[in-house]
Amino acid sequence: MTVHNLYIFDRNGKCLYYNEWNRKKQAGISKEEEYKLMYGMLFSIRSFVSKMSPLDSKEGFQSFQTSRYRLHYFETPSGLKFVMNTDLSVSNARDALQHIYSNLYVENIVKNPTCILGNSLDSDLFSTRLDTFIRALPYYNPRTT
Amino acid sequence: LITVKHKSPLYFKINSELFTLTYGALVTQLCKDYENDEEVNKQLDKMGYNIGVRLIEDFLARSSVGRCQDFRETADVIAKVAFKTYLGVTPSVTNWSPAGDEFSLILESNPLVDFVELPDNHNALIYSNLLCGVLRGALEMVQMAVDVKFVQDTLRGDNVTEIRMKFIKRIEENLPAGDE
Numbered sequence: 528m529t530v531h532n533l534y535i536f537d538r539n540g541k542c543l544y545y546n547e548w549n550r551k552k553q554a555g556i557s558k559e560e561e562y563k564l565m566y567g568m569l570f571s572i573r574s575f576v577s578k579m580s581p582l583d584s585k586e587g588f589q590s591f592q593t594s595r596y597r598l599h600y601f602e603t604p605s606g607l608k609f610v611m612n613t614d615l616s617v618s619n620a621r622d623a624l625q626h627i628y629s630n631l632y633v634e635n636i637v638k639n640p641t642c643i644l645g646n647s648l649d650s651d652l653f654s655t656r657l658d659t660f661i662r663a664l665p666y667y668n669p670r671t672t
Numbered sequence: 673l674i675t676v677k678h679k680s681p682l683y684f685k686i687n688s689e690l691f692t693l694t695y696g697a698l699v700t701q702l703c704k705d706y707e708n709d710e711e712v713n714k715q716l717d718k719m720g721y722n723i724g725v726r727l728i729e730d731f732l733a734r735s736s737v738g739r740c741q742d743f744r745e746t747a748d749v750i751a752k753v754a755f756k757t758y759l760g761v762t763p764s765v766t767n768w769s770p771a772g773d774e775f776s777l778i779l780e781s782n783p784l785v786d787f788v789e790l791p792d793n794h795n796a797l798i799y800s801n802l803l804c805g806v807l808r809g810a811l812e813m814v815q816m817a818v819d820v821k822f823v824q825d826t827l828r829g830d831n832v833t834e835i836r837m838k839f840i841k842r843i844e845e846n847l848p849a850g851d852e
Contacts, residue, residue: 538813540847570847585738588700604739604844605813629733637729644725 530667531596531612533657534669535632538606539644540566544648565610569600589621603628617666656668688760692786701798709796716798720805728810731757739814743766743839745814747775750807750837759783763835773839776823778832790827799827807837815843 532547542562553563569588576588590599601609601624609624635653636642640662642650663666700713731737735753740746747765755777756762765778784800798804804820811818817840824834 538845567847603729604737605732606815607729633733635727635728647756 529614530617530664531614531660532564532614533627533661534565534610535564535627535648536541536562536585536607536608536610540570541645542566542648543646544603545547546654546657548667566608569608569610573602590619599624601625601628607632613666623660623664627657679792686807689782689786692783692788693795695784695802696788699797701792703797709794711797713801716801717805717808720802720807721807721809723802723812724806724809727758729764731810739852743772743816744785746811747777747837751777753834754810767836769838769851775837777835777837779835780832781846782826782833788827795828798822800825800833803835807835813841816843817843 529549531536531550532545534542535544537543540563542565545558554564555560556564559595570594575590584665587602588600590597590663592598596612597615599611599613599617599620601621607628609627611620613620617643631653632648635650635656636648637644637649639652642648699712699716702715703709706712706715731754735757737749737753740749744773751765760783761779761781763779765775766778767776768774780799784803788799790797790799800822806824807820809817819838819840821836822834823836824830824832826833
């Protein structure tokens with residue numbers, strides 16, 4: 528059971544934060560390209576889901592899975608997007624992403640006047656607390672390589 | 673700044689007089705610095721905007737209110753949840769325009785102006801203009817461009833305090849710039 532990595536995007540598509548805990552394979556492209564690819568895919572899939580869903584859905588896109596991992600997505604009405612990849616044993620990471628937003632991002636970044644919104648997240652307090660939180664998740668348990 | 677641990681309470685109480693006095697000190701200092709009511713109004717709006725763009729995140733985090741479906745729902749959330757949460761008052765929502773794109777918030781009481789009287793030489797001062805900036809900034813972050821202004825003010829002799837909010841347009845989400 529594990530958390531692979533986490534991306535945080537702002538409403539303009541800029542990647543504010545990225546970290547990985549247990550990623551076995553890199554994308555093979557630069558980080559900038561990777562962020563653009565992720566954001567572009569999310570933009571498309573959200574649009575696809577909202578148009579093509581055969582049922583009424585209030586929430587919209589929340590996750591997809593492959594045979595190896597699951598991608599969890601949480602978006603705030605203010606356009607902040609949280610993306611976490613976990614293995615398949617994690618069926619729903621929404622609470623975790625909500626916590627990262629409400630208790631970590633809002634408390635440590637938004638309420639810190641020295642953190643300029645729209646810049647990459649540059650707060651040791653945020654990074655440390657986030658890392659602690661991820662490692663404390665019940666489904667975090669990196670296998671030793 | 674008061675630091676909070678993991679679970680912060682939904683409300684923590686501070687003395688409301690301290691809040692009123694702090695705001696009053698802010699406006700007084702701005703009046704001294706700028707010596708011109710119009711300029712002070714602009715500064716209050718700008719400061720309010722900077723507060724609003726952050727306050728919205730705190731609001732969304734605390735209240736778990738989702739996206740509003742329309743401007744009417746937005747008005748209700750502003751009056752019944754936001755004002756209640758941050759100022760402890762619930763304005764009434766009235767005077768809807770026929771097109772449904774404009775409404776008024778009527779405040780029976782305004783915590784910012786307790787004990788305040790405007791002196792005679794400040795007729796153009798919109799004392800609580802910070803609120804307009806806050807609302808404008810907050811709504812911009814949830815994709816709404818709005819115009820917010822005071823149309824009645826008890827400080828200037830009117831019976832009630834009335835804030836008029838007008839929906840200008842929806843701010844569309846942009847894809848980040850493509851490769852050059």
